[in-house]
Amino acid sequence: MFRRSTFILLSAFAVFACNQVNEKETSEAENNKKQIIKDKSTQCITSAEVVAAQQQWGAGIVKIGKVFNDGGDYKQAAKAHIESLYGYDLGMVLFKPTLASEDQFRETFDAALSYFVGGNETYAEDKGFAIAPYTKVRWENSGIYANVCDMAIAMGNYYFTTKSGKEIKVEYTFGYVKDKNGKLRIVAHKSALPYNPG
The missing domain is CATH 3.10.450.50 (Nuclear Transport Factor 2; Chain: A,)
Known part of the structure; x- marks a missing residue:
């Protein structure tokens, strides 16, 4: 029982951590995209x-x-x-x-x-x-x-x-x-x- 609970807990933590990483990567990608658009707009003639x-x-x-x-x-x-x-x-x-x-x-x-x-x-x-x-x-x-x-x-x-x-x-x-x-x-x-x- 302990082993199964530990496994479920570790699995839940892994999913949570993975989601946090994905959210961070998505946020960074969006920020980079916004920066590229901003940089491009400053170059428009x-x-x-x-x-x-x-x-x-x-x-x-x-x-x-x-x-x-x-x-x-x-x-x-x-x-x-x-x-x-x-x-x-x-x-x-x-x-x-x-x-x-x-x-x-x-x-x-x-x-x-x-x-x-x-x-x-x-x-x-x-x-x-x-x-x-x-x-x-x-x-x-x-x-x-x-x-x-x-x-x-x-x-x-x-x-x-x-x-x-x-x-x-x-x-x-x-x-x-x-x-x-x-x-x-x-x-x-x-x-x-x-x-x-x-």
Whole structure:
């Protein structure tokens, strides 16, 4: 009788302990799942973040031109612009700039730098887009595909104001991802002058 009671008691304890472990594992799994969802949601890209990144890009282009006009280190300003806003350190960047016809695609940091400031013999066509210079960049989004966490895409026209006050209209498509610090970085950039049937 004692042995049977002991066995029943031990069996009941084992079931109780097993249930406690299962509840703990379930609770931990749910917490982990919630954390993953929370972490993912903090990485989601919003339209507001895209608009802010666009403003930073435009301000960077204007700054490079101003540093150039002031006789400063405009190449360093351009390097900082690319390092801060483009994802060359993250992997591939698909960059097809407006005023490039011979070397149309700029897959490397140096190729992008050459486009913005010129002076690289490898890209003889580059005159330095950012040192035109421009005094203002105005964005007009046709649409922003965002709120999808991994990547956002924006398309529309941006307008570059020259020193004489003339606005130049350019079409663009930008693709953005977030780096490990949650900062938007450009991984795709295509721009072109509007089609002219003449």
